Amino acid sequence: MGIVQLPPPVVPRARPRLDPRALERDLRARVSGEVRFDTGSRAAYSTDASNYRQVPIGVVVPHTVEAAVEAVAVCREHGAPLLSRGGGTSLAGQCCNTAVVIDWSKYCHRLLSVDPGRRLCTVEPGIVLDDLNRRLAPHRLQYGPRPSTHRNCTLGGMIGNNSCGSTAQAYGKVVDNVRRLEVLTYDGLHLWVGPTGDGELAELTARSDRTGEIYRSLAWLRDHYADEIRARFPDIPRRVSGYNLDSLLPEHGFDVAGLLVGSESTLVTVLRAELELVPVPAHMSMVVLGFPDIATAADHVPAIVRHEPHALEGLDRKLLEFERVKHLNPAALRMLPDGTAYLMAQFAGRDAEESHGKAHTLTVEVPDATGSAIYDDTAHETLLWHVRESGLGATAHVPHHPDTWEGWEDSAVPPQRLGDYLRDLRALMKRFGYGEPSLYGHFGQGCVHTRIPFDLSSAEGIRTMREFAEHAADIVVGYGGSLSGEHGDGQSRAELLGKMFGPEIMEAFGQLKAVFDPADQMNPGKIVHPYRLDENLRLGAMYQPWRPETAFAYPHDQGRFDKAAARCVGVGKCRSLEGGVMCPSYRATREEEHCTRGRARLLFEMVRNDSPVEDGWRSTAVLDALDLCLACKGCKTDCPVNVDMATYKAEFLHHHYAGRPRPRPHYSMGWLPVWAALAGRVPRLVNTLARMPLLERAIKAAGGIAPERQLPLFAPQPFTEWWRARGPRGPGERGEVVVWPDTFTNYFHPEIGRAAVEVLEAAGFRVKVPGRAVCCGLTWISTGQLDMARRALRRTLDVLREDLRQGTPVVGLEPSCTAVFRADAQEMWPQDPDVRRLGEQTRTLAELLTERAPDWWPPSVDADAVVQRHCHQYAVMGFDAERRLMERAGLRADVLDAGCCGLAGNFGFERGHYRISQDIAELGLLPAVRTAGPDTVIMADGFSCRTQIEQSNTGRVPVHLAEVLAAGLYGTTPKAQRTQPPGTAARVAVIAAAAAAAGVALAGVRARRS
Incomplete structure (x- = not known):
């Protein structure tokens, strides 16, 4: 191979002055993609899931891999540092830097x-990853x-971090599952590497070009440091820290792809990857073993590992x-x-008998467990995995506990020594005054997760954190x-790598x-x-955030908006592409700034004292990020730390437009209760x-309403007028309930209110309806007109006060209005x-019937139904009572896990949305409706959801749960043709007759507004 002249080791040095404007100009001219140097984008990418923050120079979102190659070339010409970023969930700080960030996730997937x-x-x-596995499933x-x-x-x-997860017990780390990588060096060399x-x-090595230079250097590093690598690299399943120099050893096939896995974007840019796949297990069984404490549980790990579990986790x-x-x-x-x-412990098998047998054998061979349980069905196993996968979110922002942080998040030791390590780590935490943080993780491979209540906002607290990390590193070594067993080194651990590897290996890393x-x-x-x-x-010690006066009280954040703005821990669940509700605008755009995390980052930057977001409540960058927030409240439940972006958006809009004109939709749809009462x-x-073409166009233009939308028609008779003419009926042996006449039910779909009244009376309740004009204030909240919302709510309290103090339940029929009483x-x-x-006594119709009338069973409807949950109901009230009541009514309900309907109150009506x-x-709702059978009932309790379905060319008319239950009161025989007096009964009879004749065709027979 001859004499090898290695380049001198990299040493930190002052960087040449960069011209960001010229860099941005050339990127825009030459790169096919989105080039963003604006304040909002830079703020959104300023941090990851770690304790660290560095505002990037700019962001490039390439349309193709080739566009990313060109972006690297432009950065090289300008001397700009680079950082490749995937999901941005790294916990050690490797996904933030003062560099040009290349975000691959929007287009290059x-x-x-x-x-x-x-x-x-x-x-x-x-x-x-989940998207890849969905595509591989066939x-x-x-x-x-x-x-x-x-x-x-x-x-x-995952390649950058050398990720693992629970299944690494069976399959190893990413480094064990990559065949080849296509990479690009900063100086422009483009090559595929592997074993x-x-x-x-x-x-x-014989080549005279840049490729030959690299391979000669790598061969020299292997030969020169081989003995030291074997001596200093811990022989454990979860060594993620440092560069994978061991991949160059002869026993690992001089695997350059393996070397570059886990290098955290510090060596090359990965362009494409050839991955090794594994079969999907035919069947899985899980055994859960109880122990008196976590260290004792860890003591049993070596014995359990001998049974070769697919995964082995500790809680x-x-x-x-x-x-x-x-x-x-x-x-x-x-x-x-x-x-x-x-x-x-999870076991894989060729069938249920094999996997169950493995699980049962384990329970027999661990007789000193305090308890055990075996689960063979996917549903229960999934529920239990959620307990483990919720770890990061569960241990952050715990009520009545100090905030916790990463910083010693994923250390790993030999599994056979895990119990003693946990005891020593716990003792160290107590010695430093950190109490007893949670310890959990991938115990089968000796990897421990924890979040610790570090004080990261005072000089003394930061010194203590540093001292703790140094002592903890000594214990692990x-x-x-390994200092890191999963999440890499980044900035959290890179400074401590010398303790683990010694000076010679650190010299090799530098070379x-x-x-x-x-x-x-x-x-x-980094590294x-x-x-x-x-x-x-x-x-940091200089962190002195702005603490503005607010309209909301933020009781879960010590009454401080700056605490709420810092709530996001960056785990990125809002970037998921399916399941739950959060975050609908991200799912449609795949844009970081339009996910809950991205918006939270901008709000956090807004309250900082050293941020590119300098305009406080007047910030247009924050306004732009919030523009596509649907205020669906999905994040209030789906976010692991309960970031409530709908509330934050309302707060921001309240202040942003204070004392100046608002957008037209704020006056048209924000004041909908007033206009509806007049109409x-x-x-x-x-x-x-409103149906005259010229006038309709003028109304939409004046109100800032999308021209593609149809204006909803007002009902001929509001629900409250019908109620005044009809009044209460029945003895009401179960007591009184107040049916809330929300704006949408009252003026647009009063038939829902009528149906609810008849169902409640049939169940034995005596119904009351407020005799004065009332409103929950929802439309003012969603448009940030919080002074008006507070007035509306105060008026509501005045009207309901006597009933509330007497314990009378309030039944909400519109989920978004019900959620105002329960949450806002x-x-x-x-x-x-x-x-x-008000919050405690407000119930949905299903909640009231299942809680207050548990012995009442509605007449059987015997129908198939596709059900769209309203986002606010999902986030605030939940849907369990509705499921139980539909089951009682004989509905075979397919409750969609399809996310938001997309209309979301005023959002989908606004011009530009x-x-x-x-x-x-x-993404989910409309395809499900279109593919539903003609005899399938389409159900949606939310006005927005029903409107979206009706106005999207589905040919279907969705109904409310109250209407379906009311239909059951009159549709008892297949060919019954009932004639009832005008009103809800007549309408229900028509629905029932049609349902009986067609089996279940409830949806197509609504008597619409004229």
Whole structure:
């Protein structure tokens, strides 16, 4: 091979002055993609899921891999540092830097090829793991490593971090599951790398070009440091820290792809990856073993590992306690056997008998467990995995506990020494005054997760955090472990790598960096010559955030908006592409700024004292990010730390437009209760005028309404007028209830109110309806007109006060209005006893019937139904009562897990939002409606959901649960043709007759407004 002249080691140096404007200009001119140097984009990418923050120079979102190659070339010409980013969920700080960030996730997410026979596939770096596995499912193949962020982590990010997850017990880390990588060096070399045989290596090292230079250098590093690598690299399953120099050893086939896995964008840019796949197990069984404490549970790990589990996870009592406090996974927590700490072992088998047999054998061979349980069905196993995968969110922002942070998040030791390590780590935490944080993780491979209540906003607290990390590193090294067992080094641990590897290996790391990136432009300051672990902190000793006066009280954040704005921990669940509600605009745009995390980042930057977002409540960058927030409240439940972006948006709009003109929709749709009350006096005239083409266009233009939308028609008779003429009926043996006449039910769909009255009376309740004009204030809240909303709510309290103090339930028929009483009002006046009563006594129709009339069974409807949950109901009230009541009524309900309908109150009606509103609906709701059988009932309790379905050319008319139950009161025989007096009964009879004749065709017979 001859004499090898290695490049000098990379040393930190002052960087040449960069001209961001010229860099941006050239990127825009030459790169096919989105180039963003604006304040909002830079703020959104300023941090990841770590404690660190560095505002990037700019962001490039390439349309293709080739466009990314050109972006690297432009950055090289300008001397700009680079950072590749996937899902941005890294916990060690490697996904933030003062660099040009390349975000692969929006466009470069193609599955390029699949070879089922060889079990290989080729992907672009932006593809999300769950999306990849969905596409591989027809081949009964999957990509093995599965981090808890599998819904939103990208393969590029997994490669950068050398990710693992629970299934690494069976399949190993990413480094064990990558065949080849296509990479690009900062200086422009483009090549595929992977395992390299001796003959190929000889050919490569003989070349006189840049490729030959790299391979000669790598061969020299292997030969020179081989003994030290074998001596200093811990022989454990979860060594993720440092560069994978061991991949160059002869026993690992001089695998350059393996070397580059886990290099955190500090050496090369990964362009494409050839991945090794594994078969999807035919059947899985899970055994849960209880123990008196987590260290004792860990003592049993070596014995359990001998049974070759597919996964082996540990859960301590603190994690479970925190999940109970935060109402996470209640059904799964009830499934746990006796114990205060647990091991969850999953076994794969060719069939149920084999996997169950393995699980049963384990329970027999661990006789000193305090309890055990075996689960063989996917549904229960999924529930239990949610307990484990909720760990990060469950241990962050726990009520009545200090905030916790990463910083010693994923250390790993030999599994056979795990119990003693946990005891020592717990003792160290107590010695430093951190109490008893939760300890959980991938115990089968000795990897421990924890979040610690560091004080990261005072000089003394930061010094203590640093001292703790140094002592913890010494303990891990003493156990022969790794500082990182999953999430990489980034900035949290890179400074401590010398303790683990010693000076010679650290020298080798520096030389490896110089081989690939001699200019130190690839994610500088991470792994090699790193930033200190106590600098670039998101908070820091100088953190003195702005604490503005607010309209909401933020009772869960010490009454402070700045605390609420800092609530996001960056786990990125809002970037998931399916399941739950959060975040509809991200699912349609795949845009970081339009996910809950991105918006939270901008709000956090807004309250900082050293941020590019400088205009406070007047910030147009924040306004732009919030523009596509549907205020669906999905994040209030789906977000692991309950970021409530709908509330934050309302607060921001309230202040942003204070004392100046608002957008036209704020006056048209924000004041809908007023306009509806006026139109309700002459509804036929208003409907006639609104259907005149010229006048309709003028109304839409004046109100800022999308021209593609149809204006909803007002009902001929408001619900309250019908009620005044009819009045209460029946003895009401179950007591009184107040039916809330929300604006949408009252003026647009009064038939729903009428149906609800008849159902409640049939169930034995005596109905009351407020005799005065009332409103929950929803439309003013959603448009940020919080002074008006507060007035509306105060008026409501005045009207309902006597009933509330007498304990009378309030039945809400419109989920968004019901959610105001259950959530928003509490956020405004958390100490007001009448507001508390309003929240406690407000129920959905299903909740009231299942709680107050548990022995009442509605008449059977015997129908198939496709059911769209309203987002606010999903987020605030839940849907369990509705499921139970539909089952009682004989409805075979397919409750969609399709996310938001896309209309979301005023959002989908606003000019400029129509297209994205439809895109969101097409993600799940509308395809489900179109494919439903003609005899299937389409159900949606929310006015927005019904309107979206009706106005989207589905040919279907959805109905409310109250209408279906009322139909059951009159549709008892297949051919019954009932004639009832005018009113709800007549309408219900028509529905019932049609349902009987067609089986279940309830949806197509609504008597519409004229």
